[in-house]
Amino acid sequence: MELQQLRYVLAVAETSSFTRAAQQCLVVQSALSHQIARLERELGARLFDRTSRRVRLTAAGAAFLPAARQCLDAAERAAAEVAAAVGEVRGRLAVGVIPTVAAVDIPAVLHEFHRDYPRVRVGLRVGASEELVEQVKEGTLDVAFLGLPATARPEGVRSHELARDRLVAVVSPGHALAGETAVDLARLAAEVFVDFPAGTAGRAQSDQAFAAAGLTRDVALEVTAADLMARLIQQGLGVAMLPSAYAPRLSGVVTVPVIDAPARVEHLVWSRFSSTPAATAFLDGLGVRADPAG
Incomplete structure (x- = not known):
C-alpha cells in the first residue's frame, strides 16, 4: 500500500469521479484507475461502485476512508516535523x-x-x-x-x-429605535428578531439575557450569515443583537446601545x-x- 494510492482514493471519494480525481491529482486517468485497482486487489475488496453515470463508495470504501485520511495526515505531519527540525515550517x-x-x-x-x-x-x-x-x-x-x-x-x-464585548441592537435606518441613544431588553422584546439558529453560541447569549430578565421575544428569521442578517434588517423584517465591535462592519443599518446587554467573549x-x-x-x-x- 502506497501513500499515492491513498491520495487517489481520497480524490475519487471527494469528487465522485475518476476523471476529476485524475485532474486534481495531475495524473492521467488510466494511471489513477490502475493504482486504485491494484490497491483493491491488495485489500481484497472493491472500494468504489462504478457505473457509466456515477462513482460511489462501497461499504468497504466508506470503512477504509477515515483510516486513509489518518495515514495521509500522519505522513504529512511527519514531513512537517522533519522540515521544522531543520528550520523550515511547511x-x-x-x-x-x-x-x-x-x-x-x-x-x-x-x-x-x-x-x-x-x-x-x-x-x-x-x-x-x-x-x-x-x-x-x-x-x-x-x-x-x-x-x-x-x-x-x-x-x-x-x-x-x-476580547470581551457587549451586544448592541441593530435596526434599519427607518426604525423607531434608530434615533434612540439607548434601549433596554424590555423594549427590544416587543420587536420581531433576526438571529442565528437556536442552539448555537451566537444565539445563546441573547436567549440567556432575555430569559434572565424574564422576557420572551419573537425570533421569526434564523440565518447563519451576518451579512444576510443585515440585509433582512435593512428591509425592516426584524431587528438583531450583535457584538458592538462587529456591528460597524455592516452597512445600511443603525446600531443602538443596549443598557442591559449580554456580554460576549x-x-x-x-x-x-x-x-x-x-x-x-x-x-x-x-x-x-x-x-x-x-
Missing part, C-alpha cells in the same frame, strides 16, 4: 472562524502568515462556535476563533481569551495535544504559546 494550517469574529483581522493575519511561511497551505472554514470546537477536538481544524457567552468556556481544547482555541509546526507558528504570530503552559 505542511497545512486549517483555521476555523465564526462569521462575527472582531477581535482579530482574519484576512490580515492570514496574509502575514502566508508571507512569513509560504510553504504552508492555509485552509479557512466558517462555522458556528460549537461546530468549530468539535472540529478542533477531532483534528479537522488546527485553530479556531470563537464567540461565546460570558458564562461559557471552551471545553476539551486549549484556549486563549482574545472571543476565544482562540487549539488542540489539547501537540500542535503541528504550522499551528505553533500561527499561534506564536498572535503572541500565544501553544504549549500547555501558554
